[in-house]
Amino acid sequence: MGVAQNAASAAKEFFWRQLRRSARKIPAMWRSIVLGIICCGVQQALFAAAAQNAAAQNVQVFLEPRKGSVDDIFELRLTVIGRSKTDISPPAFAASRSFSISSTGTSSKHHFINGVQRSEVTFSYQIEPNPRLTPGQHELPPAQMAIDGKTVKLDIPPLTILPADTSHETRQRAASGIDFTQLVDNPTPFAGEQITYRAEVAADASFMGGTLEDIEFTGFWREDISGNEKQTRRAGSITVRSFLEVLIPKKDGPLEIPPRILTAKIQAARPSPRRSGGGLFSDPFFADDLLHNWSLFDAGRTISKRLTAAPVRLNVRPLPPPPMPYPGYIPTGMVKLATFLDKRKVNQGESVTLRLVLTGDGNLRPLELPEQSAQDSAMFKRYDDKPDLKTEFDNGKVLFTKTFNIALVALSPGEHPLPVFKFLTFNPKTESHELLETPPKTITVLPGAVEEQNRLAAANRAAQSAADTPADKRKEITIVAEDLLPQHIGAAALSTQKEFSGKALAAIILAAPLCSLALFFFLAQRRRLRDDPALLKQKNAGTQAFLALAALRGAQISSSGLAAGLRAALYNYLGDRLRSNIQGLTAQECAALLRRTAQDDSLAQAFAALFERCERLLYSGATAPAPEHGALLAEGEKLIAALEERLKTRRK
Amino acid sequence: MHRICSAKTFAALLILLLSAAAFLNIAAAENNEASSLAFRANAAYSEGKYARAADLYRQAIALGINNGHMHYNLANAFYRLGRYGAAIASYRRALAQMPADPDVLSNLALARSHAVDRIEDEPRGLRYLLERMLFLRTHLSTYGLRWCFAVSYLLFWALAALHPLIVLRRRGLVMGTLACLTLYFALLVFGAREDRSGRPVFALTEAACQLKPAVVVVPEVPVRSGNSDNFQVVFQLHDGAEVEAGEKRGDWLEIMLPESRRGWVKHSHVEII
Numbered sequence: 001m002g003v004a005q006n007a008a009s010a011a012k013e014f015f016w017r018q019l020r021r022s023a024r025k026i027p028a029m030w031r032s033i034v035l036g037i038i039c040c041g042v043q044q045a046l047f048a049a050a051a052q053n054a055a056a057q058n059v060q061v062f063l064e065p066r067k068g069s070v071d072d073i074f075e076l077r078l079t080v081i082g083r084s085k086t087d088i089s090p091p092a093f094a095a096s097r098s099f100s101i102s103s104t105g106t107s108s109k110h111h112f113i114n115g116v117q118r119s120e121v122t123f124s125y126q127i128e129p130n131p132r133l134t135p136g137q138h139e140l141p142p143a144q145m146a147i148d149g150k151t152v153k154l155d156i157p158p159l160t161i162l163p164a165d166t167s168h169e170t171r172q173r174a175a176s177g178i179d180f181t182q183l184v185d186n187p188t189p190f191a192g193e194q195i196t197y198r199a200e201v202a203a204d205a206s207f208m209g210g211t212l213e214d215i216e217f218t219g220f221w222r223e224d225i226s227g228n229e230k231q232t233r234r235a236g237s238i239t240v241r242s243f244l245e246v247l248i249p250k251k252d253g254p255l256e257i258p259p260r261i262l263t264a265k266i267q268a269a270r271p272s273p274r275r276s277g278g279g280l281f282s283d284p285f286f287a288d289d290l291l292h293n294w295s296l297f298d299a300g301r302t303i304s305k306r307l308t309a310a311p312v313r314l315n316v317r318p319l320p321p322p323p324m325p326y327p328g329y330i331p332t333g334m335v336k337l338a339t340f341l342d343k344r345k346v347n348q349g350e351s352v353t354l355r356l357v358l359t360g361d362g363n364l365r366p367l368e369l370p371e372q373s374a375q376d377s378a379m380f381k382r383y384d385d386k387p388d389l390k391t392e393f394d395n396g397k398v399l400f401t402k403t404f405n406i407a408l409v410a411l412s413p414g415e416h417p418l419p420v421f422k423f424l425t426f427n428p429k430t431e432s433h434e435l436l437e438t439p440p441k442t443i444t445v446l447p448g449a450v451e452e453q454n455r456l457a458a459a460n461r462a463a464q465s466a467a468d469t470p471a472d473k474r475k476e477i478t479i480v481a482e483d484l485l486p487q488h489i490g491a492a493a494l495s496t497q498k499e500f501s502g503k504a505l506a507a508i509i510l511a512a513p514l515c516s517l518a519l520f521f522f523l524a525q526r527r528r529l530r531d532d533p534a535l536l537k538q539k540n541a542g543t544q545a546f547l548a549l550a551a552l553r554g555a556q557i558s559s560s561g562l563a564a565g566l567r568a569a570l571y572n573y574l575g576d577r578l579r580s581n582i583q584g585l586t587a588q589e590c591a592a593l594l595r596r597t598a599q600d601d602s603l604a605q606a607f608a609a610l611f612e613r614c615e616r617l618l619y620s621g622a623t624a625p626a627p628e629h630g631a632l633l634a635e636g637e638k639l640i641a642a643l644e645e646r647l648k649t650r651r652k
Numbered sequence: 653m654h655r656i657c658s659a660k661t662f663a664a665l666l667i668l669l670l671s672a673a674a675f676l677n678i679a680a681a682e683n684n685e686a687s688s689l690a691f692r693a694n695a696a697y698s699e700g701k702y703a704r705a706a707d708l709y710r711q712a713i714a715l716g717i718n719n720g721h722m723h724y725n726l727a728n729a730f731y732r733l734g735r736y737g738a739a740i741a742s743y744r745r746a747l748a749q750m751p752a753d754p755d756v757l758s759n760l761a762l763a764r765s766h767a768v769d770r771i772e773d774e775p776r777g778l779r780y781l782l783e784r785m786l787f788l789r790t791h792l793s794t795y796g797l798r799w800c801f802a803v804s805y806l807l808f809w810a811l812a813a814l815h816p817l818i819v820l821r822r823r824g825l826v827m828g829t830l831a832c833l834t835l836y837f838a839l840l841v842f843g844a845r846e847d848r849s850g851r852p853v854f855a856l857t858e859a860a861c862q863l864k865p866a867v868v869v870v871p872e873v874p875v876r877s878g879n880s881d882n883f884q885v886v887f888q889l890h891d892g893a894e895v896e897a898g899e900k901r902g903d904w905l906e907i908m909l910p911e912s913r914r915g916w917v918k919h920s921h922v923e924i925i
Contacts, residue, residue, distance in 0.1 A: 482762055484728050485755045489694050493721035494687045497749065500798035505841075508802050515666050516813035522663070523816045 058082060059145070059152055064303065067160040073263070073304040074127040074159060076101070076140075080147060081120050088121050089146040091154060096141035099159075100128045126304070127159070135163040178203040180262045180307040184247070185396070190317045191252040192332035192363055193428045194223070196396045197245040199260055199309060204237050208302050210264035212243055219255045221248040221363065228393040246398045248363050252318035262307045319426050322433050326424040328370055330433070333362025335425040337436040341418070345444045351383070351407040351460045352443055354418060358436070362425055364400035365389060369421065376419040383407040385461050407460050410445040417442045534579055541576035542644045545569055546637065553633050562629050563617035566636050570610065573640060577647070587611035600646050606639055686715035690722065697725070702732040720749030720793075724756050731759065736766040736892040737869035741923040744850055744865065748925070752791050767892030773849070773910035786844050786852035794841075801837035808834050846925075848896040848909075866897035866907065866922045873922070875915035879904035886915045897924050 023031060062077040080088050093101050102125065109120040127140065138161055143154040179202040186195045199212060223246040231242040249255060322330065340355040358364055372382050385405035392399045410416050422437040487493075529536045537544075548569035552562060574590060575582050578597050582590055591608035595601055613632065693708030706729035713722050727742030743760040750756055775783050792800065808830040811818070820826055845855040848865050855861045868889045876883040879901045889895070889907075898906040898914075905919045 482765075484731055484759050484762060487694055487697055487725045487728055488721035488755070490721075493719065493725070494690055494717055495719055496716050497718040498795045500795050500802070505798055505802065508805065511669055512806055512809040515669065516809035518662070518666065519813035520815060523814070527816050 059147075059154060061154060061156050063140075063157055063159070066157065067162055068129075069162050070129045070131045070133050071306045071308070072129070073306060074129075075104075075303065076125040076127055076156070077122055078125075078143075078145070078154060079120055079122045080145075081118060082147070087146075087148050091123055091143045091145040093143045094141040098130050098133055098138055099140060100130070101141070102126050102128075129159070129161055133161050135161050137161075178207055178264060178266065178305075178307065180264070180309045182257060182260050182309040182312055184257070184312055184314060187312070188315050188317055189249055190332050190426065190428045190431075191249055191319055192330075192426070194246055194248045194333065194361055194363060194398060195314075197247050197257065197312075199243040199245075199262070201241045201262060201264070201307075202238050203241075203264075204239075206267045207239070208265040208267055210262050210307075213261045213263070215258050215260050217245070217247055217257060219250055221250060221365075222246075223248065223391065223398045225393045225398060244396070246393075249314070249316040252316045255314045255316055257312040257314070259311045260309045262309070264305045264307055265302045266305055267302055320431070320433070322424055324424070324435075328368065328424070329366045330424050330426055331360070331362030331364055331367055332426045332428055333360050334427060334429065335360030335362045335364070335423070335434075335436065337423060337438070339438045339441075341441055341443070343443075344441075345446065346410070347446045348410065348413050351409045352418075353460065354406045354408060354438075356404040356406070356421060356438065358402045358404075358423065359399065360425075361397045361399055364402040367402055367423070369404055369406070370423075372419065379411060379416055380419060381409040381411060382419070383409070383461050405461075408443075410443065413445045413447040415442050415444055534576075537576040538579055541573050542640060544576070545573035545640050548572070549633050549636055549640075553630070559629065560618050560620065562632065563614040566632060567611065567614040567618065570607070570614075570636060570640075574607075577643070587615065594643075599650065603639070603642055603646060606642075610635055610639060686712045686717045689715065690717055690725075693725065693729075697729055697732075700732075702729045705729040706733065720746040720753065720756070723749070724753075724759070727763070728759065731763055735869065736763050737867045738923060739763045740767070740892055740894065741867040741869065741925050744846075744867070744925045747850065748846075749793050749795070751789075751793050764892065767894075768890035769893040771848075771893065771895075771909055773847075775851070783851060783853055786840060786854070789840050789844055789846075789852035790850075792840075797837060797840050801834065801841050804830060804834040804837055848894045850894075863896045863898055863908070864924050866895050866905070866924045868893040868895065868917075868921060869923045870921045873917050875907065875917055877915060879906075879916045883916070887913065889917070895922065897922065 058081045060079045060081065062075075062079070064075050065072070068074060078091055090103075090106070104124045104126050106124070107122045109122075111118060129138075137158045139158045140156045143156060144151055145154060146152070180200070181202075182197065182199045184195050184197050186193070189195045197217075201207065201210065225244060225246055229244045231244060233240050233242075319330065319332065336359050338357040338359070340357070342353045342355075344352075346352055356369075358367065369384055369387075372380075376382070383406070385407065388403040388405075390401045390403075392401070404421075408418065418438075418441045420438050420440060422435060425434050425436060426432070427434050529539065549566070552565045552569070555562075555565075557565070571582055571590075574594065578593065580593065582593065585593070587608045590611060591604040594607055595604040610632075617632075689708050689712040693705045693712060696702075696708060697705035706726055709722060709726035709729060713726065723742045723746035727739045727746060730736075730739035730742060740760065740763050743756055743763060746756045747753065747760065789797065808827070811820075811827060811830065815823075840852075843854060843856050844852050845861065845863070846865050847853045850865065853860075855863070868891055871891050873889045873893075874885040875887050875889055877886050895907040895909055898908055900906070900919065901916075903919050904916045905922060905924075906914060906916055907922065908914045
């Protein structure tokens with residue numbers, strides 16, 4: 001034993017020593033990390049174990065009240081109490097004809113009690129019994145729910161439906177101090193006379209609110225009084241809440257307003273602290289004896305009650321026959337008429353706007369303007385604007401204001417009485433008919449443009465409609481009519497058509513390039529002449545030679561002078577014309593050059609002969625004018641003309 | 653001497669020729685009789701005698717006052733008579749001579765609003781872009797376009813002719829611009845036409861050049877598949893319908909509508925613009 005103990009302690013010591021040695025080999029940082037992970041794991045394991053040991057899930061069922069009539073609404077609450085992380089699916093109820101079950105919400109709570117984390121999930125339901133359900137004990141439809149994948153069947157206690165008389169007593173007891181009625185201000189109205197209907201709830205402080213079911217008011221017009229339908233007044237500890245409607249009987253005869261149901265929420269009386277068993281107050285959270293079974297935060301609980309008000313029966317009286325034949329609608333009530341006219345004097349074609357304002361508690365919705373009489377039609381053209389109706393709720397009554405805007409266009413100039421509009425009403429106070437009519441008024445119509453009257457009247461109506469929209473005061477342009485723009489009658493309208501004929505265009509198309517080409521060559525030639533003086537001299541050689549010979553003909557000079565002049569003129573002419581320097585050449589050399597250029601032997605010989613004659617005369621020494629001077633100059637001109645012609649012919 | 657005289661004569665003749673070509677068509681002689689008719693027509697129109705006014709306007713046009721204003725006035729008279737097709741045709745004629753005239757455009761739109769048949773042919777895509785190139789045709793009359801073409805054409809050739817004399821810094825650019833301008837105007841004058849609703853379209857083929865806008869001028873026209881009453885009625889058109897007129901055979905005229913719809917109507921039932 002001692003050996004074994006020694007071996008064990010040695011082994012233990014060896015283990016720890018090896019562990020410490022191994023730990024020393026691990027770096028400090030990694031030691032910390034491993035230690036942290038081990039600690040977390042241990043903590044999780046401890047929590048898991050604690051959770052496993054926690055209280056099992058508990059489903060508590062609360063049903064209140066356990067007894068009631070078919071008119072009562074029962075409240076069912078299913079609370080699942082258990083661990084915080086619980087997968088809970090909502091309860092599923094089996095279908096039932098006896099009860100209608102509807103969910104009113106789900107709530108959840110999480111809290112620590114004595115260091116134990118707990119959670120509660122509450123599913124609330126409203127149970128309405130079938131009205132045909134017989135008195136006695138009835139089982140609610142079976143229900144089940146899944147908690148953490150496990151299906152749990154719910155044990156819901158049965159409900160006891162009490163007989164009607166008992167139910168009434170129970171109701172009265174439960175809703176003590178609440179009175180729900182419906183009433184009208186006048187049970188014998190005339191047909192068309194408006195009455196005020198009230199659904200009133202007189203209750204003490206236990207009334208926490210309710211839902212009033214809507215009903216069909218068959219046989220009545222129902223006026224909209226949105227925002228004014230709820231009224232509240234206090235009388236001591238009782239508060240009277242009224243839901244108002246303004247009704248107008250459509251026709252005479254008996255009428256009935258059907259029963260109306262109010263689902264009221266009433267604060268229930270506090271139960272006795274000794275009360276035990278299930279239900280809402282067995283909730284362990286609230287069941288703290290320290291606070292006498294009541295939480296400080298629980299001011300009480302509400303229960304829903306369905307209250308039914310008795311029907312209201314009316315006897316609608318017929319209107320007496322009118323004192324005069326009147327085809328239109330006769331409003332029943334106090335109605336007044338006011339008339340406004342925008343102007344008294346207009347141009348012909350212009351319109352005046354007559355505004356009729358009817359105000360009163362009679363139903364003015366169906367009221368329309370009477371038809372225009374034949375007499376008025378002959379005098380005026382009438383354009384009725386869309387009537388404007390406004391309602392106002394005042395002192396329990398709806399006050400109607402109906403406005404008619406009538407544009408009247410006089411068909412002829414002069415003083416015209418305006419049409420008189422008559423409305424027949426029935427006053428229920430005096431129980432007699434009253435005739436409302438517009439006062440007689442006249443307007444002065446000055447002569448004007450008759451053609452415009454229809455369009456202007458329409459424009460006025462459109463403008464009036466536009467003025468009714470207060471958002472933007474600017475008026476949109478109203479296209480009254482589309483028509484042609486007028487004739488063109490100016491001087492331009494009488495001018496003949498400006499035409500650019502196709503022939504002219506063709507002429508331009510053809511002529512322009514040709515002219516341009518000609519002009520181009522013309523200008524190019526001008527430029528060549530300007531740039532080349534020899535060419536200009538060649539071009540003008542003939543002219544210059546003729547001018548020189550003409551000058552010699554008129555001069556009184558000697559034969560030698562004439563011969564020198566003629567010889568110089570001819571030399572210049574030939575030099576310019578042939579574009580070569582011939583001043584130092586003999587007559588025969590000039591002839592040879594001319595022969596090469598002009599390709600004409602006879603002409604070359606003639607020029608050579610003339611040169612020789614000039615030289616003979618020059619060197620003869622004669623001072624007096626010789627008789628053959630004229631012939632010599634004529635011979636020179638003839639030769640020049642012949643050479644010009646010859647060169648022109650050759651160029652062609 | 654002789655050569656110098658011939659050059660001057662040539663230059664003078666050239667100037668005369670150009671002047672004559674430029675002012676060939678300017679003729680503004682007042683026609684008293686036609687003016688009188690126009691005045692009487694205006695008076696009749698003011699009195700509401702629209703049929704009489706239309707008759708007088710037509711006579712005035714026939715006598716020479718064939719301008720856009722007179723066609724416009726005639727169209728107004730037709731409109732008043734409820735002959736919207738004839739009115740549209742006359743407005744279109746007025747518009748050809750006074751393009752972008754606001755009065756004509758406004759009244760034409762009004763007349764078109766009375767047309768019974770809705771024929772839609774809005775150009776899209778490339779066709780729309782190409783036709784937008786011809787926008788100047790809707791702003792200038794035929795007269796104005798021809799003038800523009802003539803001026804740009806003459807300017808081009810004048811610059812070409814004066815080439816030796818005028819020294820331009822960017823001659824190529826100027827000449828190129830002028831050439832493009834001339835070609836554009838040539839395209840507008842010779843290569844474009846109005847379609848059935850007055851929009852400018854290209855007309856570069858002979859067949860396209862032969863199409864002319866036309867308007868139905870009778871209350872109802874049966875359009876037949878061929879040029880006689882023996883052919884079937886393929887569809888019907890009504891007063892004011894704008895179509896394109898093509899070939900003419902006897903009394904019958906071929907008309908065309910978008911989506912390749914075509915048929916034949918009696919020539920008297922439509923008015924070619």
